[in-house]
Amino acid sequence: MSYSPIFEEVIMQLLAQSVVCEISSPECFRFVEQEHNREQIDKHLHAIGRHLAQTSDKLGYFCAYNVLDTSKKRSRTQKQFESFVIDLEGIIDWLRLVRSIDQDSRPLVAGAQVKESELLSAIEESNSLKQQLESISQKLKTGGKSTEARAKLTAVLKYLVEQNYLKPMGGTGTQFMATAKWSLLYDQLDFIRSYDAIEIASETEQQRELL
């Protein structure tokens, strides 16, 4: 196989634990979308005990271990999971906040737009949303000492950008696009939900709660 810069870029991104998607790196994503390239990448990763995996909504690719055959791999995976769990509650609260601001109550999924100004105007109009943001900021340890909603929101967004959940769009730094890391998160949540047998509230219960 001859040298291909895009192949190199994809491999480097996958090995750096990125989720390759249309939003985070369009060129790489389009490259992986082609079956032949996917096979080559997978073959390459197999040689180092890894493989190319895809999120269930098919919006993102990531690199996963073939098997957890050594204690080293197992402990690394557990360590990663622990750090994921630390922020989980804050992330869930953030998802609820964004969903409650959306007109159609749509959840944040890959490709969705996040506008800081829209979030801020909704938060500033509602005390309950302000409290939610305050709580998220504490749980994600992003707020600092500032009491202003704007500063807190900016810090949370910055944190989500650092964690590759959001990608800034345009030059203003106030518009973002959700990446397929959310898809990976939902897959993880789905597994944990069935593993820990967490009940999904029925529609009737949800209606009752709303009432």
Next chain:
Amino acid sequence: MGRREDAKAAVGALHRHTDALSDVCYLNQGQIDEVADNDTMISTLQKNKLAYPIDGLSGYQLHGKVRGLFDHVTRRHRYRESHSRLAGLIEDLESSILSYRHAKTKVHTDVDFALSEVKEIVMDIMDAIGDTVEMFHSVVNDEFSVVSDIDERIRQTRRCIDDISKINIVFESLGVSQMQRWVNVDLQLENLLMKILKSHVDRCLLDLVASGRKLHDMLAKLITDKKFQHVNNLIDAFSGKFKKDPGYRPNIDSVETPPDCLIQSEAIFIGGYANTDSAIDEVTLGDIAQTAMEKREAKLTKEHPEAENITVEHRTSETIEEEIDPLIISVEQLFDALMSPAAPDSLSACYAYRALNVNATLEDWMLTVMSYYSAQKRAIDPLWKLRISTHIEEPINGTHYVDDITFERKVVSHG
């Protein structure tokens, strides 16, 4: 009677005579013949305001609402029936065209009658196509609105899309090439098929395409809605769990074979380390270090551009007195002593070190003396001979440790 009783009685009346009513709706345009067999049905329906007598005619008319109800609940079935009817009609058309052509070649056969048969079937086809497309259109627009379950709606939409592809097969058999084959060179058939039927087919096809597009949009939206519903359920489930059980921390330690999403491999940052223990890469490492240093220097210069522009001050009027190092002064004193007429015949550097009370280590003193001697060698050598006393520390015998440097006066012979 009360509201509920009235409703029960009406539904009961319909239920008791379903078969007869279905025939009345679809075979008799809603007209109920006044015959003995229908007496009970007529009186029950009349009692429940579901039929009324037709003015000036014998018989009764079924209420439009009842026909509407039957239409509504049998729409899908009727659509399927009409679909197969259409396929059958096309076969009929083909054979009637053959009969017409055959009639044209015979002398005593009625060509006009054969042609009128073809016309009749074409009209039937046009009606059937119109009905099918119209029915399909209403299926797409109305039927699903009463279904609230997303899965059921997705299932129904998919089924409808399958049906649309079947209808398309029927339309394919009414394509231009097929019609041209039927028409051949017959002008009457050309007018009938290529103009009348074709324009009708085209119009219906446009409607069908619009319905198909709408169906695909509906399906895409339903799938997205389902995905959103699933994600929203997940978010709510975890939010509820964290509220109910504030100390909840998921744990996957005991999962034997975790799914891919939980075994994402850790980040690898690719890099390399040079083997500094081996001399084999010495030259390469030297080059790398040199390049790195050059880059670093360039970067520093860039970061501190003021270092490049040193301001030069004109200070020629001032006199700056250079301070001489005391060690140098002591060395100069030693060599001054050597060159003076009162110098002894032999002078040791160690002795001088102690005598001059030099404020430096003995090693520094010896080294400075040697370098001064090297510089002044031409003047000193004619008068003084240098003797260096050394010792060796075993087992390494290649290194000579200098104990003292002694200057011995040379004996000058006067011819």
